Amino acid sequence: xxxxxxxxxxxxxxxxxxxxxxxxxxxxxxxxxxxxxxxxxxxxxxxxxxxxxxxxxxxxxxxxxxxxxxxxxxxxxxxxxxxxxxxxxxxxxxxxxxxxxxxxxxxxxxxxxxxxxxxxxxxxxxxxxxxxxxxxxxxxxxxxxxxxxxxxxxxxxxxxxxxxxxxxxxxxxxxxxxxxxxxxxxxxxxxxxxxxxxxxxxxxxxxxxxxxxxxxxxxxxxxxxxxxxxxxxxxxxxxxxxxxxxxxxxxxxxxxxxxxxxxxxxxxxxxxxxxxxxxxxxxxxxxxxxxxxxxxxxxxxxxxxxxxxxxxxxxxxxxxxxxxxxxxxxxxxxxxxxxxxxxxxxxxxxxxxxxxxxxxxxxxxxxxxxxxxxxxxxxxxxxxxxxxxxxxxxx
Ligand SMILES: Cc1ncc(COP(=O)(O)O)c(C=O)c1O
Numbered sequence: 001x002x003x004x005x006x007x008x009x010x011x012x013x014x015x016x017x018x019x020x021x022x023x024x025x026x027x028x029x030x031x032x033x034x035x036x037x038x039x040x041x042x043x044x045x046x047x048x049x050x051x052x053x054x055x056x057x058x059x060x061x062x063x064x065x066x067x068x069x070x071x072x073x074x075x076x077x078x079x080x081x082x083x084x085x086x087x088x089x090x091x092x093x094x095x096x097x098x099x100x101x102x103x104x105x106x107x108x109x110x111x112x113x114x115x116x117x118x119x120x121x122x123x124x125x126x127x128x129x130x131x132x133x134x135x136x137x138x139x140x141x142x143x144x145x146x147x148x149x150x151x152x153x154x155x156x157x158x159x160x161x162x163x164x165x166x167x168x169x170x171x172x173x174x175x176x177x178x179x180x181x182x183x184x185x186x187x188x189x190x191x192x193x194x195x196x197x198x199x200x201x202x203x204x205x206x207x208x209x210x211x212x213x214x215x216x217x218x219x220x221x222x223x224x225x226x227x228x229x230x231x232x233x234x235x236x237x238x239x240x241x242x243x244x245x246x247x248x249x250x251x252x253x254x255x256x257x258x259x260x261x262x263x264x265x266x267x268x269x270x271x272x273x274x275x276x277x278x279x280x281x282x283x284x285x286x287x288x289x290x291x292x293x294x295x296x297x298x299x300x301x302x303x304x305x306x307x308x309x310x311x312x313x314x315x316x317x318x319x320x321x322x323x324x325x326x327x328x329x330x331x332x333x334x335x336x337x338x339x340x341x342x343x344x345x346x347x348x349x350x351x352x353x354x355x356x357x358x359x360x361x362x363x364x365x366x367x368x369x370x371x372x373x374x375x376x377x378x379x380x381x382x383x384x385x386x387x388x389x390x391x392x393x394x395x
Contacts, residue, residue, distance in 0.1 A: 006300035009293060013381070016301060019292055020378035029358040030383045034376030035179060035207070035333050036360070037229040037236060040285075047284040048235050051277035063276055072274075075282050076266075079240055082232070082286055084215055086245065092279065093239035093269040096206040097125045099225030100173065102241060102270055103202050104129040106252040107223075110137055110170060117162055117172035117199070120145045120366040121180060126173045126204055133171075142166050145366030146183075150324055156189045163197035171200045176214075177207035180365040181322045182306075182333030182372065184212070191220035200250070206230060209240075210289065211299040211331055222247045231298060234285040235278040241269045298377065302332025305375040308384045309391075310334055318395030322370050335362060335370035338395060344369040347394065355390035 009015055022041040025031075040048065055063070072092075080090040093099040104126070110116075116139055118130040134141035144162050147154040163169055172194065177184050187203065194201050203224035208214060210231025216224060222244035228234035243251055243265055253260075253267035260267040292298060313319045313336055323334040338347045345361035348371050352358055362372045375384065 006293065006296040009297050010300035010304040016377070016380075020380070022288070023378045025378055029352060029356045030379075030386060032357055032359050032373045032375060032379070032383075032387065034379075035182075035230070035372055035374035038210075038231055038233050038376060039378070040233050040235060041288045044233060044235070044281060044285050044288055048277055048281040051280040055277050055280075067276060067280075072279060075279050078283055078286055079228075082289075083209075083226075083240070083242065085217075085242060088265060089242055089245060091241045091265045091269040092274065093225070093241050094237055094272065094274070095239040096204065096225050096227035097123070097239070098270050099227075099239040099241040100126050100202060100204055101129045102254045102268055103223050103225060103243075103251060104133055104171075104173070106254055106268065107133075107171060107200070107202075107250060108252050109200065109250050110139060112138070113168055114170040115140045115142055115166050115168040117142045117144065117166070117169045119143070119158075119172075119175075120364065121178040121183060121185070122173050122175050123179055123204055123206065124364065126175070130173060140168075142169060148322070148367035150183055150329060152186050152189070152326060152328055155186055155329075156193055159190050160193050163193065163199060167197070169197070169199050171202070173202045173204055175204040175207075176212065177331055177333065178365070179207060179333075180362045180372070181335040181367065181370060182207075182331055182374070183323050184208075184329050184331050186328060187214075187221065188219045195220060207331075207333065210295050211302055213295040213299060216242065216244075223251070228282070228285070231295070232285060232289050235275070235281055237275040237278050238282070239269075241265065243268060292377070299331060301377065302375060303327075303330070305379055305381065305384050306330065306332050306334050306373075308381055309373065309387050310336075312388050313391050316391060316395050319391055322365075322367050333372060333374045335372045336391075337368065337370045340395070344371050347371060350394060351387075351390055354394075355386065357387055357390055 023039045077087045080087045203221045205226040209226045224242040226240040228238040229236050254270050257267040318340045320339050321336045323330050348361040359371050363369045
């Protein structure tokens with residue numbers, strides 16, 4: 001663990017050169033689309049490969065004799081430690097989507113006449129799962145669009161307003177960091193407001209884990225889904241279900257799963273043969289994550305790189321930065337729009353073709369189509385400078 005503070009380390013280029021040297025990076029366009037998934041360090045990739053080879057050689061014997069009873073439980077405990085929660089509150093799933101869908105599908109506290117809530121900032125598969133749940137249970141789904149530009153107060157207020165107008169709302173997902181614009185939701189304040197109105201919150205922490213230093217208990221969150229491939233640096237195919245001890249009875253075993261006892265959270269993750277080599281790699285992943293300074297340092301670096309382009313872009317005519325500058329509401333991911341060009345997907349294409357910068361167009365949020373920029377741990381300030389230059393020319 002580094003000894004300096006996160007904000008000092010965030011701008012210590014020597015430190016980040018050493019971190020960048022841990023990754024193998026294919027030459028090519030500048031990647032500003034780490035929001036999809038992160039890189040594994042070389043050490044993690046090699047460890048993963050070794051586990052693939054070993055499992056392939058040994059096949060099911062070590063899996064049946066050790067992994068199922070002992071290894072998988074120890075790895076689950078390491079995931080709980082990463083989240084700072086008790087071991088029995090965590091199960092490993094195949095993705096954040098699988099984790100969140102299981103929580104939504106198996107939530108058993110809904111009554112006829114109850115309402116569900118979903119916002120424009122949720123991940124598409126979460127929105128769809130809520131629509132599915134409403135149809136399956138014959139319940140009304142209330143869909144809200146968050147105010148733009150967002151402020152801490154107006155975000156909390158938009159929930160309070162929805163709860164006041166629709167007093168039968170009982171369940172809602174809440175995305176910590178939205179994949180559309182990188183907006184960071186005031187989770188603690190919204191969760192407190194939801195509790196006041198008797199609304200259960202399922203937190204989508206896919207983009208938060210590894211870049212935001214949070215404490216689920218402090219946030220007041222009792223149900224959550226995460227993945228490990230974005231900011232933690234794990235192999236693909238790993239998600240996490242979190243259920244606070246007092247909430248396990250609110251979630252049924254997934255589709256009647258009987259493999260584990262009723263009270264065992266592992267029955268709340270959809271069952272399937274896991275990606276065993278990926279699971280076995282997790283202890284190395286967590287060592288690497290902590291060695292880089294954990295979420296506090298990683299998050300500070302991503303914010304620093306974000307500020308490097310957002311500050312000048314905010315002043316440019318023809319550019320609208322969609323994500324606010326309130327430090328409580330942003331992280332490394334931020335979206336913008338070319339206000340004089342109608343098709344943002346075409347502009348993202350131009351950034352790639354004319355400036356060698358890889359970003360992604362994002363749609364579906366009430367604030368409209370935009371281009372999402374997500375630096376990573378091997379991104380340099382010089383590369384961010386290339387983006388600033390491109391925006392100046394294209395705006
Ligand atoms: C906010 C958010 N939620 C959920 C997911 C789904 O994660 P996974 O791909 O692990 O299912 C993503 C993926 O990008 C996301 O950005």
